[in-house]
Amino acid sequence: MAEIEVENRKFVTIIIKTIGPSLPSRLSIPSPIQVCALRKLVAINGQLPSENLRLIWRGNVLQDDDSGDELLQLKDGDSLIVAVKPKPPPKHVRDGLGDDDDEDDLKFQLPRSTSRWKRRLYLMLKHKLKLPEMILVAVFSLSLKMWAVVVMWFVLAPVAQRFELGPLYILGTGFGIIFYNLGHRKPGEASAYSIFNEDFRELPGTLNADRLDRDIRAGQF
Incomplete structure (x- = not known):
């Protein structure tokens, strides 16, 4: 100086x-x-x-x-x-603030409870076969039971096509997926759809035409 x-x-x-x-x-x-x-x-x-x-x-x-x-x-x-000018953070902090960390957070990762053979399969598919992330998600997000259902569906699809039941087979698959994802209610638990409840009972706070009519007649609007 x-x-x-x-x-x-x-x-x-x-x-x-x-x-x-x-x-x-x-x-x-x-x-x-x-x-x-x-x-x-x-x-x-x-x-x-x-x-x-x-x-x-x-x-x-x-x-x-x-x-x-x-x-x-x-x-x-x-x-x-x-x-x-503010001082830059320490080197070990700068190394941990890279964009790669944000990208890693968005990538598919196996749960810690995953078995050893699944981890080996995951590493082989990712590093050796270089499969995209979307395929890895599809492979490891489904259980063995669901994979059995998927394989069975592809096996039965040509049979349905041979008997000219292809459209019905597709429609039945769609309805099956819908009903499978409806979930299961606990005993005494009300459904969000009043048609499935006893005496068509609605959930508290449900907005429908009857409630709007009552509010208008009561001067709420």
Whole structure:
């Protein structure tokens, strides 16, 4: 860091405006002055790290001059904007903030309770055969029972086509999927559809035409 020579120089008072909640301050410095020396004085005055300071004067960012020949001609009342560049996080934190981590979170991963043979199969399909993620999801998201049903469906499909029952086979498959995904209610649990409940009882808060009519008659609207 260059030392400040004050011989044959006059002192001027400038206004320091630090970006942030701090109030402007005044600093008396010699003029002309080098950027590196000005940066050091500003850092000492504001107790700031000099290597993280950015000095802005008359709309320009001041850069250190290695030759040391160029000097700044400051005047009384000049404003100097000071920005403190935040310190970068530690290296191990930066390494953990990469985009690859976000992508890994979105990729399909096996549960920890998965058996060893399934893990081996997963690694073989992913790394050796290079299967896409969608296929891996389809392979490992279904249970053995569901895979047996899928295989049976493909076995029976040509039979249904031979007897010209292809459309009925497709429709039956669709209805079967619908009924399979309806779920099972616990004893005493009401359904969201009143037609499946005893006495067509509706769930509390259900909005229908009868309730709208009652609200209109009661002056709720």
